Amino acid sequence: MDAIIGVNEISIKFAKSNNIPLIIGPYEKQLEDVKHINESINFPSIESILNEIDRVYNFTFNFLTSFVIEEICLEKDINLVSILPFGEGIIVKFSKPRSCIRCITEERKISNYFFLQDKLSETDEDTLFKIVSISMNEKKDFFIHKGRIEETTSSCECRNERKYASYEYGEMINPDCGNGTSGVFPVDDRKLDIKKFSELFKRHNINIILEDDNYINFEAEGRKMFLFENGRLMISDLKDKIAIEYLYRKYVGN
Numbered sequence: 001m002d003a004i005i006g007v008n009e010i011s012i013k014f015a016k017s018n019n020i021p022l023i024i025g026p027y028e029k030q031l032e033d034v035k036h037i038n039e040s041i042n043f044p045s046i047e048s049i050l051n052e053i054d055r056v057y058n059f060t061f062n063f064l065t066s067f068v069i070e071e072i073c074l075e076k077d078i079n080l081v082s083i084l085p086f087g088e089g090i091i092v093k094f095s096k097p098r099s100c101i102r103c104i105t106e107e108r109k110i111s112n113y114f115f116l117q118d119k120l121s122e123t124d125e126d127t128l129f130k131i132v133s134i135s136m137n138e139k140k141d142f143f144i145h146k147g148r149i150e151e152t153t154s155s156c157e158c159r160n161e162r163k164y165a166s167y168e169y170g171e172m173i174n175p176d177c178g179n180g181t182s183g184v185f186p187v188d189d190r191k192l193d194i195k196k197f198s199e200l201f202k203r204h205n206i207n208i209i210l211e212d213d214n215y216i217n218f219e220a221e222g223r224k225m226f227l228f229e230n231g232r233l234m235i236s237d238l239k240d241k242i243a244i245e246y247l248y249r250k251y252v253g254n
Contacts, residue, residue, distance in 0.1 A: 002055045011059035026246040058082035062253040070095045081136045085111045089145030092135045103156030112253035122146045175239040184248045186231040
């Protein structure tokens, strides 16, 4: 059986156009016309869900989660294609032993839905979907840049050893930080380029209330949020863990 990991407008369209029966990941609402497991994407949940799965399409659009998904799929011998912003374009990567996402993209790059949307403005979704299907069926990698499609090859020396398969990868969600605010706190050390995020938000007409070199106070989807340089995100008037994770993955990424 095929499955998609990562729920967003793009992956939902891909699921419908390719009759993918299962889609996994946090979203703002429960999907009705496809089997949707609306829960957190982490090592224990994905490892258990992917039993009985033959092919996975990774539409999470962020790297740390992609590393974890890849480790699980390689161990379970599941065919995996991931779609990620890469340099000035998009990489469509078929994962196989000695050719992994981590080595081709380097580690700890931040990506999110809006950054990929910027890259998609240079190519159409139908073209992307076609390349994703070819990548899965022919076990090939592609780089898409300004509408041009190039087949790529890669190799790695890490031997795909488990590095991210830990219950503590990614973020820690606190659904009650006081005063009606919830928070997502990275469990690792990171430093965001706040100016880059500010520019990204403005391009997508997200209302910036206040900003400086260390944080952005912005408003989106009816909520006020603070994004800090260390990757911490504070969200007003929200306590649902799935909804909190959905907003973090959408607006921040890893």
